[in-house]
Amino acid sequence: MPQTSRVAVSLLSRTIGEDAVVTRNPERSRNAILRAATEEFATCGLGGARIDRIAARSGSNKRLIYYYFGSKETLFKIVLERAFAGIRSAEQALHLDELDPAEAVRQLITFTWNYYIAHPEFLTLLNSENLHRAVHLRSLPHIREMNSPLISLIDGVLERGRASKTFRGGVDAIQLYVSIAALSYFYLSNSATLSTVFGRDLLAPKARAERLSHMTEVILGYLLL
Amino acid sequence: MPQTSRVAVSLLSRTIGEDAVVTRNPERSRNAILRAATEEFATCGLGGARIDRIAARSGSNKRLIYYYFGSKETLFKIVLERAFAGIRSAEQALHLDELDPAEAVRQLITFTWNYYIAHPEFLTLLNSENLHRAVHLRSLPHIREMNSPLISLIDGVLERGRASKTFRGGVDAIQLYVSIAALSYFYLSNSATLSTVFGRDLLAPKARAERLSHMTEVILGYLLL
Amino acid sequence: MPQTSRVAVSLLSRTIGEDAVVTRNPERSRNAILRAATEEFATCGLGGARIDRIAARSGSNKRLIYYYFGSKETLFKIVLERAFAGIRSAEQALHLDELDPAEAVRQLITFTWNYYIAHPEFLTLLNSENLHRAVHLRSLPHIREMNSPLISLIDGVLERGRASKTFRGGVDAIQLYVSIAALSYFYLSNSATLSTVFGRDLLAPKARAERLSHMTEVILGYLLL
Amino acid sequence: MPQTSRVAVSLLSRTIGEDAVVTRNPERSRNAILRAATEEFATCGLGGARIDRIAARSGSNKRLIYYYFGSKETLFKIVLERAFAGIRSAEQALHLDELDPAEAVRQLITFTWNYYIAHPEFLTLLNSENLHRAVHLRSLPHIREMNSPLISLIDGVLERGRASKTFRGGVDAIQLYVSIAALSYFYLSNSATLSTVFGRDLLAPKARAERLSHMTEVILGYLLL
DNA sequence: CATGAATGAGGTTTCATTCAT
DNA sequence: GATGAATGAAACCTCATTCAT
Numbered sequence: 001m002p003q004t005s006r007v008a009v010s011l012l013s014r015t016i017g018e019d020a021v022v023t024r025n026p027e028r029s030r031n032a033i034l035r036a037a038t039e040e041f042a043t044c045g046l047g048g049a050r051i052d053r054i055a056a057r058s059g060s061n062k063r064l065i066y067y068y069f070g071s072k073e074t075l076f077k078i079v080l081e082r083a084f085a086g087i088r089s090a091e092q093a094l095h096l097d098e099l100d101p102a103e104a105v106r107q108l109i110t111f112t113w114n115y116y117i118a119h120p121e122f123l124t125l126l127n128s129e130n131l132h133r134a135v136h137l138r139s140l141p142h143i144r145e146m147n148s149p150l151i152s153l154i155d156g157v158l159e160r161g162r163a164s165k166t167f168r169g170g171v172d173a174i175q176l177y178v179s180i181a182a183l184s185y186f187y188l189s190n191s192a193t194l195s196t197v198f199g200r201d202l203l204a205p206k207a208r209a210e211r212l213s214h215m216t217e218v219i220l221g222y223l224l225l
Numbered sequence: 226m227p228q229t230s231r232v233a234v235s236l237l238s239r240t241i242g243e244d245a246v247v248t249r250n251p252e253r254s255r256n257a258i259l260r261a262a263t264e265e266f267a268t269c270g271l272g273g274a275r276i277d278r279i280a281a282r283s284g285s286n287k288r289l290i291y292y293y294f295g296s297k298e299t300l301f302k303i304v305l306e307r308a309f310a311g312i313r314s315a316e317q318a319l320h321l322d323e324l325d326p327a328e329a330v331r332q333l334i335t336f337t338w339n340y341y342i343a344h345p346e347f348l349t350l351l352n353s354e355n356l357h358r359a360v361h362l363r364s365l366p367h368i369r370e371m372n373s374p375l376i377s378l379i380d381g382v383l384e385r386g387r388a389s390k391t392f393r394g395g396v397d398a399i400q401l402y403v404s405i406a407a408l409s410y411f412y413l414s415n416s417a418t419l420s421t422v423f424g425r426d427l428l429a430p431k432a433r434a435e436r437l438s439h440m441t442e443v444i445l446g447y448l449l450l
Numbered sequence: 451m452p453q454t455s456r457v458a459v460s461l462l463s464r465t466i467g468e469d470a471v472v473t474r475n476p477e478r479s480r481n482a483i484l485r486a487a488t489e490e491f492a493t494c495g496l497g498g499a500r501i502d503r504i505a506a507r508s509g510s511n512k513r514l515i516y517y518y519f520g521s522k523e524t525l526f527k528i529v530l531e532r533a534f535a536g537i538r539s540a541e542q543a544l545h546l547d548e549l550d551p552a553e554a555v556r557q558l559i560t561f562t563w564n565y566y567i568a569h570p571e572f573l574t575l576l577n578s579e580n581l582h583r584a585v586h587l588r589s590l591p592h593i594r595e596m597n598s599p600l601i602s603l604i605d606g607v608l609e610r611g612r613a614s615k616t617f618r619g620g621v622d623a624i625q626l627y628v629s630i631a632a633l634s635y636f637y638l639s640n641s642a643t644l645s646t647v648f649g650r651d652l653l654a655p656k657a658r659a660e661r662l663s664h665m666t667e668v669i670l671g672y673l674l675l
Numbered sequence: 676m677p678q679t680s681r682v683a684v685s686l687l688s689r690t691i692g693e694d695a696v697v698t699r700n701p702e703r704s705r706n707a708i709l710r711a712a713t714e715e716f717a718t719c720g721l722g723g724a725r726i727d728r729i730a731a732r733s734g735s736n737k738r739l740i741y742y743y744f745g746s747k748e749t750l751f752k753i754v755l756e757r758a759f760a761g762i763r764s765a766e767q768a769l770h771l772d773e774l775d776p777a778e779a780v781r782q783l784i785t786f787t788w789n790y791y792i793a794h795p796e797f798l799t800l801l802n803s804e805n806l807h808r809a810v811h812l813r814s815l816p817h818i819r820e821m822n823s824p825l826i827s828l829i830d831g832v833l834e835r836g837r838a839s840k841t842f843r844g845g846v847d848a849i850q851l852y853v854s855i856a857a858l859s860y861f862y863l864s865n866s867a868t869l870s871t872v873f874g875r876d877l878l879a880p881k882a883r884a885e886r887l888s889h890m891t892e893v894i895l896g897y898l899l900l
Numbered sequence: 901c902a903t904g905a906a907t908g909a910g911g912t913t914t915c916a917t918t919c920a921t
Numbered sequence: 922g923a924t925g926a927a928t929g930a931a932a933c934c935t936c937a938t939t940c941a942t
Contacts, residue, residue: 742924
């Protein structure tokens with residue numbers, strides 16, 4: 001029976017004529033698994049994630065997951081690594097050094113906010129990893145590179161702002177970076193409980209716009225002289 | 226009612242000749258279980274928590290947990306409810322209305338920071354609940370009361386600050402409350418990954434002091450005219 | 451459905467009136483599992499043994515096996531320990547010190563032969579353990595007591611035989627003990643391949659009698675002056 | 676036939692311009708697999724052996740193992756057959772008929788002992804096969820030839836010994852052969868558990884020498900008049 | 901009130917084997 | 922001849938939960 005269906009699939013892919021959709025495509029299989037795993041880990045956490053569901057979602061099977069990744073834990077590590085790689089890659093598009101200081105900060109806040117909204121899995125994956133006290137992250141070979149290259153860019157922006165007498169002095173780039181992340185992260189990551197407690201939908205378009213504007217005011221209100 | 230039976234039991238154990246260690250104490254058993262469950266849920270999340278471990282940690286047994294709480298999920302709900310009750314109760318000690326506006330804000334930031342540090346389980350429990358999109362919280366009968374009474378107090382502080390021309394106007398109390406929480410919460414809740422990525426211990430005494438000072442500057446820098 | 455059958459069983463046991471057959475009988479459950487496990491490990495080896503089959507054979511379920519024994523490996527260890535305890539206990543019935551030397555040796559050979567025939571599982575369990583280079587045995591707390599108390603008895607017999615000029619001198623008790631075991635053990639443990647290779651049934655009654663007689667002749671032929 | 680194809684392949688690889696390392700060498704691949712399989716089956720037993728490990732150890736891959744041998748079971752059979760072929764071939768070097776009876780027996784014991792020490796895999800493979808009640812052995816086409824040609828040689832030695840009044844009469848060659856094997860086999864095959872139980876290393880050089888000497892004394896003590 | 905005994909369902913992982921190239 | 926990719930079946934083990942006392 002499985003044999004029949006495999007033949008059918010095989011014929012199908014030939015009929016369609018897509019070279020890439022041949023049954024054997026390791027790259028594609030690996031990616032499908034990683035995508036499904038990202039979703040699953042983001043939705044259920046490491047403990048709540050189910051290999052079975054990842055197999056189903058990815059259109060592959062449990063065995064293949066172990067063939068490629070060895071264990072649930074390893075899979076989680078790679079998913080996490082990719083999540084970091086994703087945001088670091090997106091940050092490349094920012095050119096803070098080419099903007100005037102206030103605009104650069106505005107861009108950074110907006111970028112952070114939008115990225116978190118577009119990638120809610122990043123927030124939950126990070127929460128999971130923090131629950132596990134960063135054990136997986138720590139074991140990754142490229143953690144150093146996880147460090148945002150933005151820090152030094154922010155440092156430059158702060159310096160320029162101070163030089164032009166538009167920004168206050170004595171601001172630590174890391175503290176600022178963390179605070180900007182915090183204002184978006186907490187609001188989005190905790191939107192479910194906050195919405196419940198406050199009795200209003202924090203993710204409604206209007207609420208979102210208000211939040212972005214508030215955050216920008218807070219940060220610039222603090223920085224601008 | 227529990228008291229009556231406890232006395233009876235107590236007499237019984239004396240009759241039997243048992244030692245001073247009262248084995249039958251419903252209140253004590255319940256609390257021991259709740260304490261252990263809080264620790265377990267905080268450490269492992271809802272999915273990762275194990276009834277077995279809660280039984281062991283509480284010095285009771287699995288059956289008793291079911292006797293008192295019916296299910297893991299219900300137990301989690303009660304733990305969550307108590308966590309909210311805890312912070313609401315601590316907030317009672319703040320008397321924001323008796324302080325001048327800037328000092329009130331300073332107090333609020335410090336209180337939030339210290340409470341999160343003293344109650345790390347509050348952060349992880351909340352993260353777990355957000356992972357589950359607040360389903361447990363929503364089903365609690367007293368959610369309304371979960372809403373922090375601080376909001377209206379903060380509103381008062383902002384109003385007084387604006388009236389005395391020390392604070393800027395147009396600040397939403399909820400946005401400010403969320404931002405103050407965010408600055409502490411994110412830093413502490415994500416300290417493991419942040420410390421790993423930045424390569425320095427964010428929880429070291431000096432780092433903590435710097436963070437508190439930074440947060441205060443950000444918020445007051447924003448509010449003060 | 452499971453509930454129904456449990457009730458039925460419960461009623462059944464009451465009807466029969468056997469007190470011992472109540473549903474809850476840990477001792478009985480444990481023993482049933484150990485008996486089934488002994489059979490399974492003896493038949494299939496450690497690697498080939500299946501927890502499912504042990505559960506089925508013992509009339510219990512997989513979960514209970516883990517409840518009592520924790521792991522397949524631990525279960526194997528306990529089975530092994532009991533196998534040793536069994537032969538040591540049977541050896542108690544021998545009273546080599548009360549017999550004249552030649553008769554004592556004859557008794558020992560016969561006992562060994564008969565015990566191995568009656569307990570084929572002892573041989574295969576021991577073979578499994580040797581395949582694993584005695585790791586399980588070594589971790590047992592009472593290995594010292596596994597040492598046969600027969601060694602010193604044999605030593606006494608050899609001494610008496612030498613004193614009475616019936617036995618040769620210079621015989622090491624351990625070597626002799628091992629040799630006596632070897633002659634029976636190899637024949638029985640390898641009877642399948644030997645029978646196949648020689649094309650005759652080594653376990654047929656006549657063949658058995660001949661073997662016992664041969665072994666006795668070899669050992670006594672060696673010992674007697 | 677294999678040779679022809681090998682040449683072809685060889686030419687092919689030269690044409691392609693590959694290095695001197697011939698990748699395609701069926702004979703070599705087959706042997707590498709058989710060697711690795713022998714090790715694996717000897718170390719882990721049939722049930723514990725892993726095709727994956729055999730592939731890794733042999734430097735080939737799983738698919739090739741199936742290409743050549745069809746199944747794990749068949750592979751085991753061939754490994755077993757080769758093990759028997761090995762000892763039969765080694766026995767060829769013995770010329771019991773050219774030695775005087777006592778010396779012939781001494782040689783046989785020494786040979787057996789040394790062969791088992793040099794080929795521990797023979798013992799464990801045989802144990803595995805006995806656990807499986809010789810099913811694989813029985814299905815081999817050449818079992819008859821597995822029968823040691825030594826039996827008739829031993830028969831001759833016994834006859835000569837009896838004729839020269841140096842050996843006792845009535846000794847069955849098979850029984851003697853089995854006993855000689857038994858004394859070495861049991862000691863070596865069970866050395867792990869015996870060493871553990873007796874608390875001394877039975878494989879230490881001194882212990883080995885003592886064992887060989889003891890075994891020789893037992894057998895000759897029995898045979899010699 | 902309290903607890904050891906017991907279990908069905910389902911979890912991660914492993915395995916021999918086959919497919920497609 | 923040779924190999925990476927893929928898989929159904931089943932292994933060991935875990936879990937929340939319930940039973941019987």
